Amino acid sequence: GAVVSQHPSRVICKSGTSVKIECRSLDFQATTMFWYRQFPKKSLMLMATSNEGSKATYEQGVEKDKFLINHASLTLSTLTVTSAHPEDSSFYICSAPLARGNYGYTFGSGTRLTVV
Amino acid sequence: QKEVEQDPGPLSVPEGAIVSLNCTYSNSAFQYFMWYRQYSRKGPELLMYTYSSGNKEDGRFTAQVDKSSKYISLFIRDSQPSDSATYLCAMRSAGGFKTIFGAGTRLFVKA
Numbered sequence: 001g002a003v004v005s006q007h008p009s010r011v012i013c014k015s016g017t018s019v020k021i022e023c024r025s026l027d028f029q030a031t032t033m034f035w036y037r038q039f040p041k042k043s044l045m046l047m048a049t050s051n052e053g054s055k056a057t058y059e060q061g062v063e064k065d066k067f068l069i070n071h072a073s074l075t076l077s078t079l080t081v082t083s084a085h086p087e088d089s090s091f092y093i094c095s096a097p098l099a100r101g102n103y104g105y106t107f108g109s110g111t112r113l114t115v116v
Numbered sequence: 117q118k119e120v121e122q123d124p125g126p127l128s129v130p131e132g133a134i135v136s137l138n139c140t141y142s143n144s145a146f147q148y149f150m151w152y153r154q155y156s157r158k159g160p161e162l163l164m165y166t167y168s169s170g171n172k173e174d175g176r177f178t179a180q181v182d183k184s185s186k187y188i189s190l191f192i193r194d195s196q197p198s199d200s201a202t203y204l205c206a207m208r209s210a211g212g213f214k215t216i217f218g219a220g221t222r223l224f225v226k227a
């Protein structure tokens with residue numbers, strides 16, 4: 001089945017540094033990738049939608065200069081958290097739509113980011 | 117009012133019990149309904165999806181959609197400790213692109 005590989009699964013970084021999270025679709029082409037942030041006991045918060053070959057669409061309140069998204073190929077989308085601060089610590093998850101006829105998504109395994 | 121309401125629990129049941137998980141929603145345009153299971157520190161995995169109203173069964177899992185009441189349910193029969201996870205409901209309108217997720221219900225099945 002459709003698999004999205006997300007890397008790294010866990011990262012600890014210092015304040016002010018940047019962190020890149022990668023999501024790769026392993027056995028299908030993902031023209032669209034969704035990036036979510038998940039807080040404990042809260043629903044998934046959609047941050048942005050990335051489309052291969054075009055600019056990402058950011059949700060209201062999400063800083064596009066802070067959360068840089070690149071979707072340069074049909075199998076790779078990246079999220080870079082720039083100048084990270086402790087409040088950026090969270091669980092970040094990517095997902096891609098499943099095949100036509102199935103309205104669900106396949107999710108990456110998530111990245112636990114801790115900024116110290 | 118949130119578009120999707122889901123009791124975060126936790127819900128604790130003995131092994132073998134029937135589990136009922138529910139969500140309510142306010143947007144009558146939602147047509148596609150999904151349930152995801154998320155284990156700790158992992159991404160969600162799709163369990164079931166349904167279109168419009170009705171029931172859908174897959175093994176020990178049954179999904180129900182009542183559009184007139186704006187209420188969806190997931191039933192788990194013969195629950196197992198391995199079912200212990202967070203269950204998220206999700207829904208989307210027919211022409212919509214964005215999926216709205218519930219907050220998730222934490223389920224514990226005790227052996």
